[in-house]
Amino acid sequence: MNKVMYLEFERCIGCRACQAACRECGDHEGLERNYVDYIDFSENRQTFPMICMQCKNPACAQVCPANAIQITPEGVVLSASEEKCIGCRNCTFACPFGIPKFDFEKNKMYKCDMCYDRSKHDIAPMCASVCPSDAIRFIDHDEMMQLRRQRVQMNMIEGKKPSQDDKWNYVPEFFGVYSD
Amino acid sequence: MSDFLTSPEVQNLIKPGEKLITTHCCYCGMQCGMHIRVDEKTGAVKGVEPRYDFPVNKGKLCPKGVTAYQTIEHPDRIMTPLIKRNGKFEKATWEEALDVIEANFKRIQREHGKDAVSVFGGVSMTNEKCYLVGKYARVALGTRFIDYNGRFCMSSAAGGFLKTLGIDRGATLPWTEFEHVDTFFVAGSNIAECHPTTTQHIWKAKDKGAKIIVADPREIPMARVADVHLDLKPGTDAALAMGLLNFLVEHDYVDQAYVDERCDNYEELKASVRDWTLERTSEVTGVAIEKLEKAGHIYGKSPRSVMLFARGVEQQSKGVDNVSLYTSMALLRGMIGKFASGVATMTGQGNGQGGREHGQKADLLPGYRKLTDPKAIEYVSGVWGIDPSEMPKPGVSAFEMFDEIQAGTIRAMHLMCSNPAVSAPNLPYVWDSFNKLDFFVVSDFFMSESCEFADVVLPACSWAEDEGTTTNLEGRVIRIRKVREPLGDSLPDWEIMKRIAERMGRGQYFPYETARDIWEEFRIATKGGAADYSGITWERIDDEYGVFWPCPSENHPGTPTMFKERFGTANGKANLPVVTYRPAGEYANEEYPVTLTTGRVVFHYLSGNQTRRVDFLSTMSKLPFVEIHPELASSYGLQTGDKVELRTRRGSIVVEARLTKAIRKDTVFVPYHWGKELAINQLTNPCLDPMSRMPEFKVCAVQMKKLPANTPLHINPLTVPLGSSVPFMADHAIATSCHVMDEEVHTK
Numbered sequence: 001m002n003k004v005m006y007l008e009f010e011r012c013i014g015c016r017a018c019q020a021a022c023r024e025c026g027d028h029e030g031l032e033r034n035y036v037d038y039i040d041f042s043e044n045r046q047t048f049p050m051i052c053m054q055c056k057n058p059a060c061a062q063v064c065p066a067n068a069i070q071i072t073p074e075g076v077v078l079s080a081s082e083e084k085c086i087g088c089r090n091c092t093f094a095c096p097f098g099i100p101k102f103d104f105e106k107n108k109m110y111k112c113d114m115c116y117d118r119s120k121h122d123i124a125p126m127c128a129s130v131c132p133s134d135a136i137r138f139i140d141h142d143e144m145m146q147l148r149r150q151r152v153q154m155n156m157i158e159g160k161k162p163s164q165d166d167k168w169n170y171v172p173e174f175f176g177v178y179s180d
Numbered sequence: 181m182s183d184f185l186t187s188p189e190v191q192n193l194i195k196p197g198e199k200l201i202t203t204h205c206c207y208c209g210m211q212c213g214m215h216i217r218v219d220e221k222t223g224a225v226k227g228v229e230p231r232y233d234f235p236v237n238k239g240k241l242c243p244k245g246v247t248a249y250q251t252i253e254h255p256d257r258i259m260t261p262l263i264k265r266n267g268k269f270e271k272a273t274w275e276e277a278l279d280v281i282e283a284n285f286k287r288i289q290r291e292h293g294k295d296a297v298s299v300f301g302g303v304s305m306t307n308e309k310c311y312l313v314g315k316y317a318r319v320a321l322g323t324r325f326i327d328y329n330g331r332f333c334m335s336s337a338a339g340g341f342l343k344t345l346g347i348d349r350g351a352t353l354p355w356t357e358f359e360h361v362d363t364f365f366v367a368g369s370n371i372a373e374c375h376p377t378t379t380q381h382i383w384k385a386k387d388k389g390a391k392i393i394v395a396d397p398r399e400i401p402m403a404r405v406a407d408v409h410l411d412l413k414p415g416t417d418a419a420l421a422m423g424l425l426n427f428l429v430e431h432d433y434v435d436q437a438y439v440d441e442r443c444d445n446y447e448e449l450k451a452s453v454r455d456w457t458l459e460r461t462s463e464v465t466g467v468a469i470e471k472l473e474k475a476g477h478i479y480g481k482s483p484r485s486v487m488l489f490a491r492g493v494e495q496q497s498k499g500v501d502n503v504s505l506y507t508s509m510a511l512l513r514g515m516i517g518k519f520a521s522g523v524a525t526m527t528g529q530g531n532g533q534g535g536r537e538h539g540q541k542a543d544l545l546p547g548y549r550k551l552t553d554p555k556a557i558e559y560v561s562g563v564w565g566i567d568p569s570e571m572p573k574p575g576v577s578a579f580e581m582f583d584e585i586q587a588g589t590i591r592a593m594h595l596m597c598s599n600p601a602v603s604a605p606n607l608p609y610v611w612d613s614f615n616k617l618d619f620f621v622v623s624d625f626f627m628s629e630s631c632e633f634a635d636v637v638l639p640a641c642s643w644a645e646d647e648g649t650t651t652n653l654e655g656r657v658i659r660i661r662k663v664r665e666p667l668g669d670s671l672p673d674w675e676i677m678k679r680i681a682e683r684m685g686r687g688q689y690f691p692y693e694t695a696r697d698i699w700e701e702f703r704i705a706t707k708g709g710a711a712d713y714s715g716i717t718w719e720r721i722d723d724e725y726g727v728f729w730p731c732p733s734e735n736h737p738g739t740p741t742m743f744k745e746r747f748g749t750a751n752g753k754a755n756l757p758v759v760t761y762r763p764a765g766e767y768a769n770e771e772y773p774v775t776l777t778t779g780r781v782v783f784h785y786l787s788g789n790q791t792r793r794v795d796f797l798s799t800m801s802k803l804p805f806v807e808i809h810p811e812l813a814s815s816y817g818l819q820t821g822d823k824v825e826l827r828t829r830r831g832s833i834v835v836e837a838r839l840t841k842a843i844r845k846d847t848v849f850v851p852y853h854w855g856k857e858l859a860i861n862q863l864t865n866p867c868l869d870p871m872s873r874m875p876e877f878k879v880c881a882v883q884m885k886k887l888p889a890n891t892p893l894h895i896n897p898l899t900v901p902l903g904s905s906v907p908f909m910a911d912h913a914i915a916t917s918c919h920v921m922d923e924e925v926h927t928k
Contacts, residue, residue, distance in 0.1 A: 010405065011379075011383050013372035013373070013376060013379055013401040013402075013782075014372070014401060014782070015242050015243055015372065015373065015376045015782045016243050016782070016783075016800060017240075017241055017242050017243045017245070017246055017376065019243070019796075020243040020246040020247050020796045020797075021241070021246045023796065024227050024228055024246060026193070026195060026227075041838070041840055042810065042820070042839055042840055042841065043840075043841055043842075044399060044404055044840070044841065044842045045399065045400070045401045045404055045840070045842050046404055047401075117193065118193050121191065121193065122191065123191050123192065123193050124230075124232075124239075126230075129230040129232070129239050129240075130230060130239065130240055130241040130242075130245075130246055131240065132237075132240040132241065132242055132376035132377040132378075132379050132380055133372070133376070133379040133380060133383055134240075134379075134380050134383055134384070150387065
């Protein structure tokens, strides 16, 4: 798997299609493993999606006393294995992104696994498949690096980016790459 | 059932024992492509799989689309015909139900004439069904009273386009060109919530430096990143557009060569907007002059711009004016008929485009032919095999049908694919009208609020249980596939119409065995009309990812970009409008000091009859709420979560307050997806546009009152019974009355 999940919070429109789609993944038993929240609804409608960062050295796995959280050869951090999980919920407290969740009925944790049944075949996870604003993308590493450079490039062309306070005070001199 | 495999170059996850059936979402006009996962052995619906290769949505779906399959085998589905006896619905067979319908329709038509039976259609159905609704009303029932719920949705856009461009096709360009656009002017369209999968195209253009201008009373998600947010007062779009038109003229942004060659009436338009200086525009719309200037410069300088609008500008008593003025902005800039530029309305209903073209409208026949044109009557009568003299005259618009019920002209109704008990304005009046009907038949697949008024409910099947085509918001004709056999005793709407036609002794005009039979007749019926589908075949749709109408022959490539050489008017030139500004039908005054506007949330579709039943969607958005600016809220002592009573001249509602700075200080917003006591349309104003007959859902004057914290909210909106305690106020029963005051008062 040479692809990465690429998040662009600014693009999020708060539709929560990623959450609905997460439930649809075959291995997810109808439970969503990601979340979308408002930054501050009283101020504006900015939302952000959060999925597992698939950390190289994941806090959830580190604190697991039963060694139940496994990492695949591709680097995907899986949900706790059913046989090993003792239901201590350490992982839910350790994760700085609030990703692992706990199923009290089955007494085990579950978390985002990048739709491993899909991503291991290089098919986009459900959240990235459906995200209507491309806030969540499943792309090649090279494409990701190019996207990051493009950001910088655009800022240089425009001189400055409009901010929340002065966005309408900004006179454009540049129109699209296709402009005459 | 027709299978359709995924494209060979696209990788999809196909689980063992399952197959994918390629179709489209049932909800909005985007008609996003999707695969439905079906169990190979049992045929049961298992889930959804993205359809990465469909060019409009590229696999993307909104939460409604992701969960759409859950409505197909939902436990709430109506499984058998239901007949109301002693106020209670009892299960019945098709024969029993049809007996009752036949007896009542025949009795009422014998006693009160053919027009006493009416048909109210909808456009969340396939083209085949929408086409047949018009034929069913005119041939099987012989009534002139036929109209459809597009009057609450698309009719102002249609009116505006017909007036200026001569042909009403929702978009003059395909969505796939969006990424090459330089400026989007988004007016009254909450794209992120109502057509979320369009966002990807706009963001892609923005990545390349495109500018976004948003005109909306709320800071909608797209306005958050827009270059200019024109936060206008609800109902002042015409003023904004005229101000900007004047700005384009004054700053020499007009493409003079294009206007000279392709537009009529330019000098008159110029003269009519001359008085709309930025100062006056700012005073009427409440938008700062600096913002108007920025927007004008961005739009004026942009070499390729797209004007996008939706219900925000259309659902007003001057919706047609708004549409034709915004369209004129694109015309003055020479944008229509060119690559990556043009004008588009964001069609709200699944088949809002196709459904309005083929004879569901009171004054239209298939192929966008006019019912007042003797040649059109002759042609369509020929296709239908009836005598032209049998063709009924034009009827009245959807909301005016309720006036006819109150007047006693209409005594029976067959309602299909619509839920006006939630979606019409001034609901107390509508509910009373339903109660006044002598006989009321509803076809639906869930027990809607309108069904509860019915004498007979017929179980229609869902979109996934029949073959057919729809036309998406671009004008692209696409294929809907049958995913499973109809559940229980349910039948496709066309089969229901056919059976009633047989009972009315008109069966010989409805000899259809499959939806495809209707499609073939429909192609001939549209031949030569403005919306010509005659060259489109189901095979071509599969091969070409949909075909754009007009497509007059099978070797015609279809028309993705409209008006390349000429417009649809008689002389081929666009008509620039001359508009006298009219204020909204009702606006804030001392007694009703706040402006109410209504709209959608991302989790629900129209009257919510489907989406309120889906677990994920109802969890995410259970009840209506009112969005209030903290400054306005503080003058009422309101906090988030407080209960508020909103009251207009027509009705009242209790909702929870949600405070946000992302809305104007003089405006509140309530979504409209709930019925009965939770329906905001109890409050909305049925002041109609003079041309499109569109009610003014988007503007009305409202009082607010803080209520004690222990005021009960209605917990289960699906089961709140609607008894005789309907708060119907006879004083306010004059349906189309508008409180028009003079403009001076308004602009203060």
